[in-house]
Amino acid sequence: MDLVLIQLLNGVQYGLLIFLAASGLTLVFGIMGVINLSHGSFYMLGAYGALTLTQFTGDIFLSLALGVPLAFVFGFIIEWLFIRHLYDRDHLQQVLLTFALILIFNEAQKILWGSYPHSVPVPGYLQGGIKISQFLSYPYYRVAVAAFCVALALAMMFVIQKTRIGRIIRAGESNREMVEALGIDSRLLFRFVFASGAALAATAGIVAAPLESVYPGIGEPVLIISFVVVVIGGIGSIKGAFVGAILIGVADALGKVYFPAFSSSVVYALMAAVLIARPGGLFGRAA
Amino acid sequence: MLARPRPLVIVILLALLAYAVALPFFGGPFALKFATRIMITGIFVISLDLLIGITGMVSFGHALYFGLGAYSLYFISPVSSAANAFFAIPFAILLAGAVAVVVGSVAVLTKGFYFIMVTLAFGQMGFSLFFDTKIAGGTDGAYINVRPVFSIGSQQLLSFSNRTVFFYFCLAALVLSYLFLLWLVRTPFGRVLQGIHHNEARMSALGFNTYAYKLASYVIAGAMAGFAGVLFAAIDGYVAPELLGWRESGLAIMMVVLGGAGTLYGPVLGAILYSIVEETLKSASELTAIFSLVMNTATAKWLGGIVANSWSMALGFFLIAAVLAAPKGIAGFIERFAGEAKRSKPREIKPSAERREREKAMLLEVENLSRAFGGLVAVNGVSVKFPPNKVHGIIGPNGAGKTTFINVLSGALKPSAGNIRLENDEIGGKKPYHVARRGLGRSYQRTNVILPFTARENCALAAQAQFPSPFRFNNKWRREAEDEAVENALKAAGIAPERADIRASNLSHGEQRQLEIAMLIASGAKLLLLDEPLAGMGPEETGRVTALLRELSADHTIVLIEHDMDAIFAAADTLTVLVEGKLLAHGTPEEIRNNKAVREAYLGEWGQEAKP
Numbered sequence: 003m004d005l006v007l008i009q010l011l012n013g014v015q016y017g018l019l020i021f022l023a024a025s026g027l028t029l030v031f032g033i034m035g036v037i038n039l040s041h042g043s044f045y046m047l048g049a050y051g052a053l054t055l056t057q058f059t060g061d062i063f064l065s066l067a068l069g070v071p072l073a074f075v076f077g078f079i080i081e082w083l084f085i086r087h088l089y090d091r092d093h094l095q096q097v098l099l100t101f102a103l104i105l106i107f108n109e110a111q112k113i114l115w116g117s118y119p120h121s122v123p124v125p126g127y128l129q130g131g132i133k134i135s136q137f138l139s140y141p142y143y144r145v146a147v148a149a150f151c152v153a154l155a156l157a158m159m160f161v162i163q164k165t166r167i168g169r170i171i172r173a174g175e176s177n178r179e180m181v182e183a184l185g186i187d188s189r190l191l192f193r194f195v196f197a198s199g200a201a202l203a204a205t206a207g208i209v210a211a212p213l214e215s216v217y218p219g220i221g222e223p224v225l226i227i228s229f230v231v232v233v234i235g236g237i238g239s240i241k242g243a244f245v246g247a248i249l250i251g252v253a254d255a256l257g258k259v260y261f262p263a264f265s266s267s268v269v270y271a272l273m274a275a276v277l278i279a280r281p282g283g284l285f286g287r288a289a
Numbered sequence: 290m291l292a293r294p295r296p297l298v299i300v301i302l303l304a305l306l307a308y309a310v311a312l313p314f315f316g317g318p319f320a321l322k323f324a325t326r327i328m329i330t331g332i333f334v335i336s337l338d339l340l341i342g343i344t345g346m347v348s349f350g351h352a353l354y355f356g357l358g359a360y361s362l363y364f365i366s367p368v369s370s371a372a373n374a375f376f377a378i379p380f381a382i383l384l385a386g387a388v389a390v391v392v393g394s395v396a397v398l399t400k401g402f403y404f405i406m407v408t409l410a411f412g413q414m415g416f417s418l419f420f421d422t423k424i425a426g427g428t429d430g431a432y433i434n435v436r437p438v439f440s441i442g443s444q445q446l447l448s449f450s451n452r453t454v455f456f457y458f459c460l461a462a463l464v465l466s467y468l469f470l471l472w473l474v475r476t477p478f479g480r481v482l483q484g485i486h487h488n489e490a491r492m493s494a495l496g497f498n499t500y501a502y503k504l505a506s507y508v509i510a511g512a513m514a515g516f517a518g519v520l521f522a523a524i525d526g527y528v529a530p531e532l533l534g535w536r537e538s539g540l541a542i543m544m545v546v547l548g549g550a551g552t553l554y555g556p557v558l559g560a561i562l563y564s565i566v567e568e569t570l571k572s573a574s575e576l577t578a579i580f581s582l583v584m585n586t587a588t589a590k591w592l593g594g595i596v597a598n599s600w601s602m603a604l605g606f607f608l609i610a611a612v613l614a615a616p617k618g619i620a621g622f623i624e625r626f627a628g629e630a631k632r633s634k635p636r637e638i639k640p641s642a643e644r645r646e647r648e649k650a651m652l653l654e655v656e657n658l659s660r661a662f663g664g665l666v667a668v669n670g671v672s673v674k675f676p677p678n679k680v681h682g683i684i685g686p687n688g689a690g691k692t693t694f695i696n697v698l699s700g701a702l703k704p705s706a707g708n709i710r711l712e713n714d715e716i717g718g719k720k721p722y723h724v725a726r727r728g729l730g731r732s733y734q735r736t737n738v739i740l741p742f743t744a745r746e747n748c749a750l751a752a753q754a755q756f757p758s759p760f761r762f763n764n765k766w767r768r769e770a771e772d773e774a775v776e777n778a779l780k781a782a783g784i785a786p787e788r789a790d791i792r793a794s795n796l797s798h799g800e801q802r803q804l805e806i807a808m809l810i811a812s813g814a815k816l817l818l819l820d821e822p823l824a825g826m827g828p829e830e831t832g833r834v835t836a837l838l839r840e841l842s843a844d845h846t847i848v849l850i851e852h853d854m855d856a857i858f859a860a861a862d863t864l865t866v867l868v869e870g871k872l873l874a875h876g877t878p879e880e881i882r883n884n885k886a887v888r889e890a891y892l893g894e895w896g897q898e899a900k901p
Contacts, residue, residue, distance in 0.1 A: 094347050094550065098543060099612050101539045105602065105604055106605035270413070274395045277399060277407060
């Protein structure tokens with residue numbers, strides 16, 4: 003029973019982390035209409051960035067404070083260099099160009115950090131955990147990560163629902179041309195959205211770094227699972243990404259308990275079930 | 290529609306083929322293996338082109354079937370003796386095809402971005418199945434110790450362990466796969482796939498079950514990829530789970546686009562180019578040789594070493610440059626030099642008396658029909674009868690629910706309540722293709738034809754929709770009847786014969802609208818539902834199309850929405866007035882003109898001008 007509880011907690015915490023990555027993906031597609039396969043690379047660069055920054059700062063949260071703006075600027079540059087050429091092109095070319103970006107980012111990672119896994123320390127004041135039973139405890143750092151993700155999710159919902167930029171984002175999601183016709187510079191909007199998406203993925207990578215080892219290709223499972231989350235939640239929907247991510251996190255955790263051999267298939271089965279019932283995702287516009 | 294390859298393309302392909310046939314006589318074992326791998330990859334990528342370039346479904350999980358085909362050789366091979374290829378190959382094709390049926394039946398429910406993601410996810414599911422479990426060697430991969438042989442009884446015909454034999458076998462397999470797909474996309478079945486690529490809604494409205502066609506395309510492509518996979522496993526006798534993964538799928542898409550999607554031969558060229566580029570970038574010595582053409586040897590050696598060390602980064606930049614510079618791939622360049630495709634000449638049609646026999650136009654009855662969107666009731670309890678062989682106009686102010694009304698009639702929307710009967714057959718809530726097959730054809734407010742097809746090809750597509758057998762590969766069966774329907778439709782819709790073989794994208798707006806009507810006639814529809822057929826037409830075109838509608842009513846029932854009041858009062862036999870979703874009046878133009886309620890509620894704005 004304790005194992006199930008721990009797994010459930012892990013599942014929710016994993017889901018929250020995935021939400022950060024998936025929300026970036028869903029925003030970029032919902033607003034810009036771009037399929038960004040290199041989204042997982044931003045997660046990977048976030049994790050490796052955390053490795054290097056923590057070596058200097060000694061604290062993962064200081065690395066976070068430094069890393070997120072860096073990731074934002076990096077996303078800004080990547081959009082300017084590559085992504086902006088994709089807006090008038092079809093999905094196929096977007097898939098291709100962002101796939102090529104993965105090759106480049108992976109190689110860059112290998113040159114800069116090598117092929118061996120690394121670990122990032124949990125800060126001293128978050129060592130240890132909450133005692134759940136006689137034998138089991140739940141690490142403070144995981145609790146902190148979960149709390150951070152929830153806070154960020156709430157902040158995002160606030161920005162999107164209540165602020166001017168949020169209103170533009172929501173408008174752009176449902177009618178891109180109209181937003182342009184109203185005199186909003188969509189190039190700037192897109193650059194901002196893409197950079198935010200990159201920053202979100204990197205944020206997830208940074209806070210996840212102390213949870214597991216940092217290794218080459220760390221972003222790829224995150225990319226795939228983010229896709230699944232976006233499909234389940236409905237493209238462009240932050241709320242959908244949130245619900246989808248938690249569902250996936252819990253399904254994955256329970257799958258590991260009950261069907262250990264096929265645990266990774268459980269999330270895909272969940273996705274298939276959602277698609278059969280609602281081909282546009284849970285919160286999506288009709289597909 | 291995909292035309293037969295131009296002479297230039299045929300010359301290039303034959304040159305490559307000749308080179309390949311000669312290769313075993315001068316190439317070493319490495320070159321032979323390299324070429325074998327390209328041949329197999331070629332089969333894999335053209336099967337993907339059937340999905341991406343022909344049917345318009347970007348699958349990001351195609352490697353699933355390639356990998357399954359490869360693993361099936363492992364499954365069927367005895368530990369220390371050779372599998373019989375007569376069984377191994379069909380087994381691989383069946384396994385991949387069967388999985389494609391299951392995966393496809395879910396994935397094909399989705400479109401566009403969702404389809405990309407869903408196929409990707411299913412591919413990863415297959416990958417993790419082989420990666421995480423021990424069904425076939427797990428992470429370490431699976432070994433096939435002895436290469437398969439073709440044998441009958443104890444008589445061994447050919448063995449894949451002979452490199453040259455295997456190479457020629459793969460070459461033959463590639464050529465046959467290409468010819469098979471080329472034939473397939475040019476059959477009526479393939480024509481529908483291409484129609485779906487360019488305009489799925491239209492195909493559905495014409496009466497095609499697009500889901501079934503897309504699924505069929507997906508399964509054929511999957512089975513072919515399985516065929517490629519089983520050959521691939523025989524190269525090294527080793528299969529790794531990564532073969533099913535998304536990188537492999539991504540690379541396959543790369544090759545398709547690099548070569549030119551939708552051309553079938555392009556992806557093969559893409560596979561060749563990609564393999565050569567990759568091999569060159571990996572080799573420091575070759576790079577040095579290339580670089581030293583433009584710089585001194587020392588620098589060339591230094592740079593060659595750096596690039597070869599990070600070859601996959603260089604590959605990434607190469608691919609980005611290729612995508613941005615040549616979105617249509619290698620085939621795009623070739624086609625530019627090859628000129629416009631020649632299209633086959635239409636055959637002479639001999640009219641036959643029995644086929645001329647006209648079917649009866651249909652009666653449409655609507656009873657208490659409602660359609661609500663949440664709280665908004667767009668159509669509210671409308672009951673009306675449209676008798677056959679008449680032109681019926683539907684008018685009403687903006688927002689009156691006219692378009693919703695005909696969307697419900699055509700099956701594009703489900704009714705919230707009420708009945709729709711076409712000749713006593715209930716069609717309310719049936720799928721659009723079902724409604725269309727019953728004989729109700731519709732056109733759209735915005736012109737909705739398959740732009741890359743010629744007018745004649747558009748009509749042929751429509752004509753084949755009227756014959757119930759869904760999947761047709763044989764061109765001859767019913768072909769005459771279809772050809773005749775096409776010619777009659779073109780004539781009836783007033784499309785000049787010399788315009789019939791021009792791509793729809795090059796026709797004038799008026800001609801495109803006429804083509805839409807021609808498609809409806811060719812589809813055998815007996816009740817035509819037209820959404821603003823006169824929109825955007827000049828007075829002369831309006832007159833021509835109005836006269837056309839009058840003529841068509843001799844053997845069709847016509848229901849149309851129209852804003853051009855003068856035209857519709859002149860053309861229609863009855864008028865139906867909708868206001869705020871409700872039926873306000875129904876009668877002859879004369880009755881409507883004199884109807885007080887209509888005048889008050891709606892006609893005010895123009896009633897003064899349009900005097901009786």
